[in-house]
Amino acid sequence: MAMDGYRGFLTLLVAALLFGVLSVIFTIVWVLHYRGGLAWDGGSLEFNWHPVLVVTGYVFIQGIAITVYRLPWTWKCSKLLMKSIHAGLNAVAATLAIISVVAAFDFHNTLKIPNMYSLHSWVGLAVVILYMLQLLLGFLVFLLPFAPLSLRAFLMPIHVYSGIFIFGTVIATVLMGLTEKLLFSLNNPAYSTLPPEGVFANVLGLLILIFGGLICWIVTRPQWKRPKEPNLTLHQPNGGTPERVEGSMAINFGEMDKSNSELNDETAARKRNVALDEAAQRSTM
Amino acid sequence: MAMDGYRGFLTLLVAALLFGVLSVIFTIVWVLHYRGGLAWDGGSLEFNWHPVLVVTGYVFIQGIAITVYRLPWTWKCSKLLMKSIHAGLNAVAATLAIISVVAAFDFHNTLKIPNMYSLHSWVGLAVVILYMLQLLLGFLVFLLPFAPLSLRAFLMPIHVYSGIFIFGTVIATVLMGLTEKLLFSLNNPAYSTLPPEGVFANVLGLLILIFGGLICWIVTRPQWKRPKEPNLTLHQPNGGTPERVEGSMAINFGEMDKSNSELNDETAARKRNVALDEAAQRSTM
Numbered sequence: 001m002a003m004d005g006y007r008g009f010l011t012l013l014v015a016a017l018l019f020g021v022l023s024v025i026f027t028i029v030w031v032l033h034y035r036g037g038l039a040w041d042g043g044s045l046e047f048n049w050h051p052v053l054v055v056t057g058y059v060f061i062q063g064i065a066i067t068v069y070r071l072p073w074t075w076k077c078s079k080l081l082m083k084s085i086h087a088g089l090n091a092v093a094a095t096l097a098i099i100s101v102v103a104a105f106d107f108h109n110t111l112k113i114p115n116m117y118s119l120h121s122w123v124g125l126a127v128v129i130l131y132m133l134q135l136l137l138g139f140l141v142f143l144l145p146f147a148p149l150s151l152r153a154f155l156m157p158i159h160v161y162s163g164i165f166i167f168g169t170v171i172a173t174v175l176m177g178l179t180e181k182l183l184f185s186l187n188n189p190a191y192s193t194l195p196p197e198g199v200f201a202n203v204l205g206l207l208i209l210i211f212g213g214l215i216c217w218i219v220t221r222p223q224w225k226r227p228k229e230p231n232l233t234l235h236q237p238n239g240g241t242p243e244r245v246e247g248s249m250a251i252n253f254g255e256m257d258k259s260n261s262e263l264n265d266e267t268a269a270r271k272r273n274v275a276l277d278e279a280a281q282r283s284t285m
Numbered sequence: 286m287a288m289d290g291y292r293g294f295l296t297l298l299v300a301a302l303l304f305g306v307l308s309v310i311f312t313i314v315w316v317l318h319y320r321g322g323l324a325w326d327g328g329s330l331e332f333n334w335h336p337v338l339v340v341t342g343y344v345f346i347q348g349i350a351i352t353v354y355r356l357p358w359t360w361k362c363s364k365l366l367m368k369s370i371h372a373g374l375n376a377v378a379a380t381l382a383i384i385s386v387v388a389a390f391d392f393h394n395t396l397k398i399p400n401m402y403s404l405h406s407w408v409g410l411a412v413v414i415l416y417m418l419q420l421l422l423g424f425l426v427f428l429l430p431f432a433p434l435s436l437r438a439f440l441m442p443i444h445v446y447s448g449i450f451i452f453g454t455v456i457a458t459v460l461m462g463l464t465e466k467l468l469f470s471l472n473n474p475a476y477s478t479l480p481p482e483g484v485f486a487n488v489l490g491l492l493i494l495i496f497g498g499l500i501c502w503i504v505t506r507p508q509w510k511r512p513k514e515p516n517l518t519l520h521q522p523n524g525g526t527p528e529r530v531e532g533s534m535a536i537n538f539g540e541m542d543k544s545n546s547e548l549n550d551e552t553a554a555r556k557r558n559v560a561l562d563e564a565a566q567r568s569t570m
Contacts, residue, residue, distance in 0.1 A: 117479040119464055119490040126491075161505065165498050172457035172494070179404055179461045183468050194402040205404040206411075209457070213450050220446065220505070 003072040004223040013067075016214035019207050020060045026204040027055040034197040035185070040103075044185075047107035050100045051177070057096025058170050059208055063215040065089035066163050069226045070218060079229060083143050090135055097128055120176040127169045134162050164216060171212040178205050288357040289508040298352075301499035304492050305345045311489040312340040319482040320470070325388075329470075332392035335385045336462070342381025343455050344493055348500040350374035351448050354511045355503060364514060368428050375420055382413055405461040412454045419447050449501060456497040463490050 003009060031038060031048035038052065039045035068074065068086050101124070108115050116125065141147040141155055182191045182201055189195040218224065288294060316323060316333035323337065324330035353359065353371050386409070393400050401410065426432040426440055467476045467486055474480040503509065 114477045114479070117477050117483060119460060119467070119487045122487050122491065123460070123494065157506075161502055165501070168453055168457075169494065169498075172453075172460050175404060175408070175457050175461050176464045179464050180468065182404070183465065192399045192402050194399070198402060202404045202407050206407065209408065209454065213454075216450070217446055221442075 005221075006072065009070075009072070009218070009221075009224055012214055012218055013071075016063070016067075016211060016218060019211040019214060020063055023204065023207045023211055024056050024060050026200070026207060027051050030197075030201055030204060034200065042106050042110035044107060044111075046103050046110075049103040050107075051174075051181070053096040053100035053103065054170075054174060054177070055208065057093040058100070059174060059211065061089055061093040061096070062167055062170065063211060065093060066167060066219050067215060070224045075226055082226070087135070087139060087143055090131075090138075094128075094131055094135055097131065101125070101128060118176075118180060120173060120180055123169065123176070124173045127166055127173060130162070131166050131170075134159070134166060164219065168212060168216065171208055174208055175205050290506075291357065294355075294357070294503070294506075294509055297499055297503055298356075301348070301352075301496060301503060304496040304499060305348055308489065308492045308496055309341050309345050311485070311492060312336050315482075315486055315489060319485065327391050327395035329392060329396075331388050331395075334388040335392075336459075336466070338381040338385035338388065339455075339459060339462070340493065342378040343385070344459060344496065346374055346378040346381070347452055347455065348496060350378060351452060351504050352500060355509045360511055367511070372420070372424060372428055375416075375423075379413075379416055379420055382416065386410070386413060403461075403465060405458060405465055408454065408461070409458045412451055412458060415447070416451050416455075419444070419451060449504065453497060453501065456493055459493055460490050 031052055035044070035048050037045055038048050040049070065086055068089065069082055074082055074085075105115055107113070115121065137155070138159055141152060142159070178201055182198060186195070186197055186201075191198050316337055320329070320333050322330055323333050325334070350371055353374065354367055359367055359370075390400055392398070400406065422440070423444055426437060427444070463486055467483060471480070471482055471486075476483050
């Protein structure tokens with residue numbers, strides 16, 4: 001299926017993947033080369049799993065998870081398959097995020113460092129809980145076939161916005177965490193003398209921020225939305241499956257046709273724009 | 286002019302204003318009550334202007350500046366007036382942001398603290414420069430009457446996205462700065478024992494984050510966009526002014542009418558959706 005501005009999409013997707021993969025590589029090199037490596041021993045090497053799992057799962061995989069509907073190569077795949085991939089990638093990201101929190105708590109408890117006092121920890125824990133709720137609500141409402149269309153239509157813009165807000169807040173939390181870790185651990189030479197590790201970790205922060213900016217651009221372009229499904233009530237007599245959703249959209253389009261003579265009227269054009277936008281939102285359910 | 290979901294808009298706007306005003310009040314209380322007050326003496330009291338000016342200007346006023354087009358009470362005001370208010374508020378925010386950077390540098394130089402080593406300073410300086418470029422480009426392209434319609438239409442989605450991205454990045458930078466300041470200055474009792482100042486400043490961080498989340502929700506709802514101007518080529522014979530822009534949009538709507546019989550066709554409906562969306566984007570120029 002053709003996509004408007006396909007070359008622009010491809011360029012930005014490749015750039016996002018580049019910045020995302022570089023973020024993961026920089027994080028791994030940071031903990032292996034500058035922070036002593038990885039282990040699950042309750043000490044500082046266990047803490048190092050925290051940034052690795054957060055950047056790999058909570059930043060990179062979540063970024064991919066919110067982008068999958070927009071890959072034009074998947075537009076021939078069924079909506080159910082794409083929903084499963086979207087939910088599955090987010091579930092992987094959530095699992096890695098939870099293990100990363102366990103690593104940080106283990107490290108704190110071993111070294112008798114207090115937990116949950118910093119703004120990083122407050123925002124971080126809040127966003128993990130929000131992410132779990134988002135995942136659960138998405139599963140119940142959009143993946144299981146029981147929720148009525150009206151509930152899906154009402155919750156879809158909230159689901160989309162919450163997802164992007166959580167993704168952005170995760171990145172803000174990562175930047176706070178990086179700041180904390182560098183101030184705590186980069187002592188000899190001090191962070192304030194900007195040693196190679198300081199430059200390296202600052203660049204890592206910029207890579208993550210740019211990755212976030214690219215992903216959010218890609219997932220907010222209206223022209224790159226997955227197209228709505230074909231009109232199933234017309235083409236498929238057995239339209240009683242959950243795909244019936246798209247059938248009812250086609251009816252909406254039909255109803256809007258009738259009022260087309262009003263299109264030169266500003267208010268009607270505006271209403272039409274909103275209605276089409278909502279329909280397009282619904283098509284990404 | 287009527288707005289779809291006006292009560293929802295009003296509720297969220299009041300909530301955003303509440304969280305924004307609380308953020309400013311908490312910042313002022315923080316520096317006055319916990320951080321020794323304000324002065325312009327090169328010392329730590331001059332530094333205290335940094336958070337006050339950032340949260341007042343760069344967070345709160347910028348948040349209002351990106352929301353003004355969506356206030357339905359302003360929809361009867363001319364587009365030029367609203368552009369001037371939007372540009373003026375952003376110019377005030379940029380001025381306060383620059384003074385805030387001067388305060389931080391003055392403080393560092395007086396106390397022989399190195400400048401520009403932390404991730405906070407890197408992202409902060411980058412976002413100040415991006416904000417100035419955004420302001421300059423917006424002034425040249427959208428406020429001055431010389432830029433051709435095609436350039437405005439091309440740059441508008443980029444201008445809108447850059448604005449929201451800068452706003453979000455400012456908030457991430459504020460959270461990093463708050464983290465830094467608490468780790469540097471909250472020593473007796475230590476931040477890790479979570480004294481009242483720690484709780485207070487953490488709550489300030491959450492208030493700012495929620496303000497950002499509410500503003501971004503408000504400015505990304507398609508149904509709350511400022512409506513396009515009335516069809517000036519039809520209603521005003523002297524349509525040779527810059528408002529001619531909206532005249533040419535009406536022509537676009539007319540052209541789309543002709544292809545209306547295709548509306549049941551999925552591709553045509555999708556194209557139409559994109560075209561209407563672009564038209565609506567243009568209408569917020």
